[in-house]
Amino acid sequence: MDELKRILENDPYCKYLGIRIEEVAKGFSRVSAEIKGEMINFLGLPHGGFVFSLADAAFAAACNSHGIRAVAAQVSIHFMAPAVPGERIIAEAREEKITKKLGFYTIQVRNEKGDPLAMCQAIAFRTSSPLTEKG
Secondary structure, three states, rough: HHHHHHHOOOOOHHHHOOOOEEEEEEEEEEEEEEEEEEHHHOOOOHHHHEEEEEEEHHHHHHHHHEEEEEEEEEEEEEEEOOOOOOEEEEEEEEEEEEOOEEEEEEEEEEEEEOOOOEEEEEEEEEEEEOOOOOO
């Protein structure tokens, strides 16, 4: 898991957005980020694309946690409440089922108080390639 965490922490997009990898285990991950000014939309709310990116980072970590390259095949998001500018939000991804070719995940995005902000359902396509040269 340490190598996977290192790979994820060096993801250029996640670094750009300030996404922190807090925990990665088989079929699970927790990531977080602080909502900064450049993440705010014209309505004064955090952009939905930022919230989705946080959820997607959690999904990527969880679905690649078995050491096999996995990519998104489908992701849907349901926004439940707006986040607040300046707060830290957390996304947790949990594996619901895994097969040789597919993985099924639920991702929840919450604020630090635990209030639900968004929920995702996601399906990963699992390749036959190892994530790293070590396998």
